[in-house]
Amino acid sequence: xxxxxxxxxxxxxxxxxxxxxxxxxxxxxxxxxxxxxxxxxxxxxxxxxxxxxxxxxxxxxxxxxxxxxxxxxxxxxxxxxxxxxxxxxxxxxxxxxxxxxxxxxxxxxxxxxxxxxxxxxxxxxxxxxxxxxxxxxxxxxxxxxxxxxxxxxxxxxxxxxxxxxxxxxxxxxxxxxxxxxxxxxxxxxxxxxxxxxxxxxxxxxxxxxxxxxxxxxxxxxxxxxxxxxxxxxxxxxxxxxxxxxxxxxxxxxxxxxxxxxxxxxxxxxxxxxxxxxxxxxxxxxxxxxxxxxxxxxxxxxxxxxxxxxxxxxxxxxxxx
Amino acid sequence: xxxxxxxxxxxxxxxxxxxxxxxxxxxxxxxxxxxxxxxxxxxxxxxxxxxxxxxxxxxxxxxxxxxxxxxxxxxxxxxxxxxxxxxxxxxxxxxxxxxxxxxxxxxxxxxxxxxxxxxxxxxxxxxxxxxxxxxxxxxxxxxxxxxxxxxxxxxxxxxxxxxxxxxxxxxxxxxxxxxxxxxxxxxxxxxxxxxxxxxxxxxxxxxxxxxxxxxxxxxxxxxxxxxxxxxxxxxxxxxxxxxxxxxxxxxxxxxxxxxxxxxxxxxxxxxxxxxxxxxxxxxxxxxxxxxxxxxxxxxxxxxxxxxxxxxxxxxxxxxxxxxxxxxxxxxxxxxxxxxxxxxxxxxxxxxxxxxxxxxxxxxxxxxxxxxxxxxxxxxxxxxxxxxxxxx
Numbered sequence: 001x002x003x004x005x006x007x008x009x010x011x012x013x014x015x016x017x018x019x020x021x022x023x024x025x026x027x028x029x030x031x032x033x034x035x036x037x038x039x040x041x042x043x044x045x046x047x048x049x050x051x052x053x054x055x056x057x058x059x060x061x062x063x064x065x066x067x068x069x070x071x072x073x074x075x076x077x078x079x080x081x082x083x084x085x086x087x088x089x090x091x092x093x094x095x096x097x098x099x100x101x102x103x104x105x106x107x108x109x110x111x112x113x114x115x116x117x118x119x120x121x122x123x124x125x126x127x128x129x130x131x132x133x134x135x136x137x138x139x140x141x142x143x144x145x146x147x148x149x150x151x152x153x154x155x156x157x158x159x160x161x162x163x164x165x166x167x168x169x170x171x172x173x174x175x176x177x178x179x180x181x182x183x184x185x186x187x188x189x190x191x192x193x194x195x196x197x198x199x200x201x202x203x204x205x206x207x208x209x210x211x212x213x214x215x216x217x218x219x220x221x222x223x224x225x226x227x228x229x230x231x232x233x234x235x236x237x238x239x240x241x242x243x244x245x246x247x248x249x250x251x252x253x254x255x256x257x258x259x260x261x262x263x264x265x266x267x268x269x270x271x272x273x274x275x276x277x278x279x280x281x282x283x284x285x286x287x288x289x290x291x292x293x294x295x296x297x298x299x300x301x302x303x304x305x306x307x308x309x310x311x312x313x314x315x316x317x318x319x320x
Numbered sequence: 321x322x323x324x325x326x327x328x329x330x331x332x333x334x335x336x337x338x339x340x341x342x343x344x345x346x347x348x349x350x351x352x353x354x355x356x357x358x359x360x361x362x363x364x365x366x367x368x369x370x371x372x373x374x375x376x377x378x379x380x381x382x383x384x385x386x387x388x389x390x391x392x393x394x395x396x397x398x399x400x401x402x403x404x405x406x407x408x409x410x411x412x413x414x415x416x417x418x419x420x421x422x423x424x425x426x427x428x429x430x431x432x433x434x435x436x437x438x439x440x441x442x443x444x445x446x447x448x449x450x451x452x453x454x455x456x457x458x459x460x461x462x463x464x465x466x467x468x469x470x471x472x473x474x475x476x477x478x479x480x481x482x483x484x485x486x487x488x489x490x491x492x493x494x495x496x497x498x499x500x501x502x503x504x505x506x507x508x509x510x511x512x513x514x515x516x517x518x519x520x521x522x523x524x525x526x527x528x529x530x531x532x533x534x535x536x537x538x539x540x541x542x543x544x545x546x547x548x549x550x551x552x553x554x555x556x557x558x559x560x561x562x563x564x565x566x567x568x569x570x571x572x573x574x575x576x577x578x579x580x581x582x583x584x585x586x587x588x589x590x591x592x593x594x595x596x597x598x599x600x601x602x603x604x605x606x607x608x609x610x611x612x613x614x615x616x617x618x619x620x621x622x623x624x625x626x627x628x629x630x631x632x633x634x635x636x637x638x639x640x641x642x643x644x645x646x647x648x649x650x651x652x653x654x655x656x657x658x659x660x661x662x663x664x665x666x667x668x669x670x671x672x673x674x675x676x677x678x679x680x681x682x683x684x685x686x687x688x689x690x691x692x693x694x695x696x697x698x699x700x701x702x703x704x705x706x707x708x709x710x711x
Contacts, residue, residue: 025603026513032505033514033522036573040529043540043570097359104357108350121697122360128624128693129367129686130631131534132658136665136682141370144670177363184360210349238533241633241658245665267535267634274539275638287543291536302531306524 047291054289068251069273069283076293081255082168082263083297086247087233089172089259090179095229097176098183099218105184106191107213127181131241138174138246143167162260169259171247178242179232186231186309190224191217193312227308234301238294240267266294371686374679383449385477385673394428443476449673454481454680470644470655472664472674479677481684483646487561487654491636492629494565494650495572500622502569503576507621511584512592512606523581530574538638541567546639555651559641562650567639568629576625583617583700584610586707616703620696627692631685633658657681 054071062075101119109116147164155162194217202212218225240248249262250272256263270290277283377383392400392408400408406416409427419427443461446453457466460478471478510522546563555562587610595605611618641653642663655663661678668675 019601019603022601022603025607026509029505029509029513032502033509036502036506036529036577037522037525039570040525043532043537046544047536047540097356100353101357101360104353108353109357119357119360121694122364124697125364125690125693126360126367128627128631128689129364130628130633130658130689132631132633132661133367133371133682133686133689136371136374136661136679137367139665140374140679141366144374145370177367180360180363208343208346210346234531238535240533240535241662244662267533270535270539271634271638274542280543284543287539291539294533295536298531298533299528302528306527310524 044295047288047295050284051288051292054285054287055292059286059289060293064251068269069277069279069286071282071286074286076266076269076290078252078255078264079266079269079290080293080297082248083237083266083294085256085263086168086172086175086243086265087237089168090175090236091229091233093173093176094179094183094232095225098180098228098232099187099225101180102184102187102191103213103218106188107209107217123181123184126177127185129178131178131239132244134174134178134242135245137177138170138242142170142173143246165260166245166247166249166262167260168247168256168263171243171263174242174246175236175239178239179236182232182235183228186228187221187225190221190228190312193224193315194220223308224312227305227312230301230305230308234298234305237301238267238298240265240271243268266290266297270294368683368686368690371679371682375676375683378449378454378673378676378680379683381450383673383676384447385449386445386447392428392431394425394432446476448477448479449677454479454677456480457482468646470660472677473667477673479673481657481677481681483644484655484657484660484681485684486646486648487640487644488630488636488656488658490561490648490650490654491564491568491640491656492626494562495568495629496622496626498566498569499573499576499625503573503621503625504580504618506573507577507580507584507618508606508611511581512610513602526574526577529570530578534571534632534634535638537567537571538635541570541635541639553651557641557651557653559639559653560651561640561654564636564640564654564656565650567635568632571632571635572625572628575628576621579621579624579696579700580614580618583614583621583703586617586704587613588707613707614703616699616706620699620703623692623696623699627689627696630692631658631689633662637662657685661685 059075060080061077063078064074064076068074101123105116105119109119143164143166147161147167147170150163151158151161198216198220199212202216203209207215243265247262248265248268252262252264270287273283273287273290274280277287280287372379402416405424406413409416409424409431411419446458452458457468457480458478459466460469460476468480468482469478470480470483506522506526510519514522541563542559545567546558549563549566550558553562591609591613592605595609596602600608636656637659640656640659642655642659643653644655644660645652647654661682664674665678668678
């Protein structure tokens with residue numbers, strides 16, 4: 001007597017649209033998503049709450065004394081300067097090469113020719129090379145090969161190497177190699193977002209291909225290209241491994257004066273403060289404050305890039 | 321192009337045929353652009369070449385770390401050929417040329433002195449940079465059984481790389497076990513189940529996670545996460561492979577997520593519509609239609625995540641405890657390949673044994689990530705052509 005009723009009620013339950021498996025599946029995947037975002041929130045929240053206390057105008061605008069672990073004297077200006085300088089130099093190196101490569105891939109190359117596939121494969125592989133290997137490469141190629149040979153030619157007989165030692169120039173070049181794929185991919189996306197009709201119109205009016213690219217395609221793609229540049233900058237600003245042996249200094253009395261000087265770096269400074277401090281409890285405020293400065297630098301850039309890109313994608317969708 | 325092969329009308333850009341008029345500037349620009357675009361290939365090649373170059377002497381067994389060497393008396397300097405003398409004193413060509421007789425004589429005397437001071441230890445005569453000692457266990461003086469030991473800074477330098485490889489693997493496996501389920505779940509949710517509004521918020525959020533520099537993740541796991549996990553699981557050493565693995569997982573979640581999400585989204589809408597039309601629920605469609613179709617892409621995401629985890633440096637350097645002990649336990653302090661390079665390279669002598677062996681493990685790292693990238697690339701390429709209907 002009872003069984004059919006139970007079956008009926010279950011049927012009613014199902015027809016009302018409740019599906020346990022569906023509920024579980026959606027719940028589990030949703031929970032995974034939520035957990036990731038929660039972890040992100042915890043990390044950022046923890047850093048901001050603890051970092052706020054240590055931040056002060058003096059901290060951001062003053063240099064650091066010999067004892068960089070002293071809470072009352074430490075400042076991050078030299079590190080901010082060093083990080084900014086190496087990132088700006090890097091942008092100068094990487095943007096032209098990256099943009100030209102992307103122009104080749106989208107405007108000139110045939111879609112599936114072997115050479116195009118090899119270039120794409122190389123770009124993908126370059127994106128996956130571990131950052132520490134870039135550091136080794138920078139040391140092996142830029143410093144020990146290029147630098148030493150430059151010294152041999154320009155400063156033969158000099159007691160101290162001028163080029164063949166860690167320097168801001170070599171660090172930026174190493175980072176430029178590292179961020180090349182980022183710039184290429186972002187620029188490519190920007191170039192593909194431009195409707196083909198624009199190019200066709202330009203060509204139909206008698207412009208040559210080069211003129212079309214320089215005067216129509218590239219100006220249109222500028223926001224996207226800048227996004228790529230910004231992404232590269234924000235990625236490079238936080239990288240430490242590639243500059244460990246190619247230019248970052250543990251401590252320097254003044255700011256770097258030329259591109260062949262070493263520099264102090266924000267990310268490397270975070271590493272030093274958190275691992276080399278004689279008393280971690282005491283240095284905690286400046287450690288957190290330094291992390292906040294680094295995060296603000298990278299995130300401000302990141303958010304700009306994300307916004308520009310979202311805007312671009314919307315436009316692209318509207319254009320199709 | 322037109323100037324070089326006027327006889328043939330070449331298929332031009334986007335189906336527009338080129339005229340016959342010669343345009344040298346255009347031609348030059350095209351060649352220049354092509355040349356620059358090869359830079360990515362050149363860079364990959366140079367990276368391999370110059371990292372491998374520094375490791376070559378070890379690769380071919382030309383290094384000798386033996387502390388006991390045959391001594392040539394300084395008086396016999398005239399008798400031996402210059403090439404042999406150069407090798408004996410360990411000089412480069414340029415150094416050798418610049419030195420006069422007396423310097424060489426002094427160097428030979430230094431050698432004799434050094435030989436007298438060689439430690440009285442049976443291991444002193446071993447060349448610890450040969451492959452046998454790099455890969456196989458050896459019973460060192462004072463140990464009661466053969467062991468894998470990485471101890472480059474000691475009287476007898478021990479360069480066994482197995483503890484480092486095991487350390488890297490341990491952290492990587494933990495990272496994958498932690499991050500792949502999370503990232504994959506999130507990718508399925510965001511690409512298949514979430515409403516567009518939710519998607520618009522979640523995707524940039526996870527992208528933001530990838531924007532956190534690895535040194536900051538390392539700092540966070542060192543200061544906060546390590547203590548939290550230790551409180552949770554009550555293990556002995558605060559920094560270990562487990563902590564490093566979880567921290568690494570945080571670093572690779574965005575990588576796995578974005579590639580898996582890409583693959584899932586690239587499954588044609590017609591698949592989903594067909595499944596829904598046949599009466600499947602949304603989760604059945606996601607689980608039984610979309611996921612199998614995108615499986616190669618998901619696989620590629622995991623491979624790339626592996627490559628990224630193996631190569632990540634700062635997180636492991638800061639969160640793993642950095643003791644190069646040979647142990648399979650997840651809760652022992654460990655040291656990875658990347659952390660070893662980062663921590664030790666600055667203190668090595670240029671061109672020395674330690675220096676070259678660090679480059680050797682760099683080559684190993686490069687090879688592993690190169691292969692995993694290549695595999696992922698291949699899988700993705702296949703997937704794309706399959707989904708586009710080109711077999």
